[in-house]
Amino acid sequence: MGEGKGMDTETTEVPGDVFRDVLAQISDFVRTRVLPREIEIMNTDAIPDDLRAQAAEMGLFGYTIPQQWGGLGLDLVQDVEVAMELGYTSLALRSMFGTNNGIAGQVLVGYGTEQQKARWLPAIASGDVVASFALTEPGAGSNPAGLRTTATADGDGWIIDGTKQFITNATEAGLFVVFARTQPAPESGTGIAVFLVPGDAPGVQVGTKDAKMGQEGSRTAEVTFSQVRVGPDALVGSDGEVGYRAAMTSLARGRIHMAGLAVGCAQRALDESVSHAASATQGGTPTGDFQLVQAMIADQQTGVLAGRALARDAAYKYVSGEDRRIAPSAAKLYCTEMAGKAADLAVQVHGGTGYMREVPVERIYRDVRLMRLYEGTSEIQRLIIGGGLVRAAKKQAS
């Protein structure tokens, strides 16, 4: 079984029949409110204010935050179903509240002290505070062992120094969940701690919004921490050793969510392909009548079905505690690669039309490319899976 501390958050607070209504509501929101505005989101590079307000009012900023703190308290099995709905439209929508429900919020839910939870989680759940997960640095991605940001003990508090990059929602963040190496280094342990740094703390500097290939409407930026002083209450879990485990757990959980999201993207790519093939004609014949087009659609559909089954299975195994290490990476690896292929095929099915701006598959093609990179590249996932299996076998042999 997994690490005891985060376990209680893996029990859903929403029974199945109520969850069905919640999911139907999210699906309706995505398909009737957001989908018609995808081009607006792309062209303005922003989620319109009214959609943000609606999402917040509905409860989308805190659907995984426990009800005690103002959220809905979905577990990861349910989260994956939600992710599959959210993946159906511009990924920027999910990105807007993704860090609150996911990587950043989950660090607090799983490892925060009661005081830390009481201070931050209600505002995170309501969307009044956007939380950002500040782990990645120019020289350290998925392996926190390479972190260079430091937290130096100063009286009873800490002084944080370092630079983080590609930080999602940094430009809106009211709270940074910052991973740093404690100084002086402890004699044993990882020496990686995680801190809660208010967005307006002196010394926090957020760079300009990054220009990206896709995912218009979602915002990332570099964040610099220069001599940022925080009190002892900023140290998550009041424990300087929590950081490494919190990062690993939050990322593993996030990978399953990401797998679900990728399945949603692939489903949309498939639906767009099928509807195009059934209506667009070449020489008077619907292109879907051509067997080579049918073959592409068949490959997309097979990938979607396999990915959905894998994402759901990985979520069940995570919640039960059966596997929180290999399956999350396998699901993220397969589903994001599958979504990449499905998006590529979708452009192919559309022919020249698929290369045109404002055609949904052109956006999907660019949007999904990031999925194989963030929250651990495909290569990192392969290392976790392959390395993990070999290590386990060696351990058994010795």
Add this chain to the structure above:
Amino acid sequence: MNIVVLVKQVPDTWSERKLSGSDHTLDRASADAVLDEINERAVEEALLAKEAHGGEVTAVCMGPERANEAIRKALSMGADKAVHLQDEGLHGSDAVATARALAAAIGTVESVDLVVAGNESTDGRSGAVPAMLAELLGWAQLTHARKVTSDGSAVTVERETDAGVATVEANLPAVVSVTEKINEPRYPSFKGIMAAKKKPVSVLSLADAGIDAGAVGLANAGSQVVSSAPAPPKEAGQKVTDEGNGGVQVVEFLSGQKLV
């Protein structure tokens, strides 16, 4: 102010709708069922009235068991409780019988000041039930409202029909039916959905509501559908390729059909 809002589950207008072969009534099983869109607006208006004057909103629904999905939607939007009139004997009821049954169901709700309904459902589209209901209750009817205001003792509506817009007023209790223009219904929050599950829904049979089984249902309907056939499939239209005189060709086509 205690408000009753009438809600109805209808087949989704986006799904294929048909009549059942045996008795020409609506085939409810063959289509996705949803809360009628106009009822969402009625619920919104009822909630706005409650927010302005206090009191309770009760959703009243007549329909099969499955209609509880429509009731839950109304409750998740914010209605306080519901009455679900559910009886096999109601199957095939016409507008008059429906109004009678609803009047009886409304009679089970304590001290009602206002009934809000959609002006017509998207399935039956008779548009007669709100007026008939007002008649049976002996209350004023203010139909086709595009705006509703109340001071707590009287209700004023802007009534919009093809004939124009009239401002009408009546003392409470009254029945108001609303049009598509009335408001933008709120979106239920997840908390609203959670809360809906715990709200009381009183399920009534004909006997519970004191309704005479001989006055409702298909056998007692004032009119009967004796035969029905699906609408013929759309024929292929005529394509006009614009080679400089497309506009003229379109006008010629319309004029040929005596449309312009």
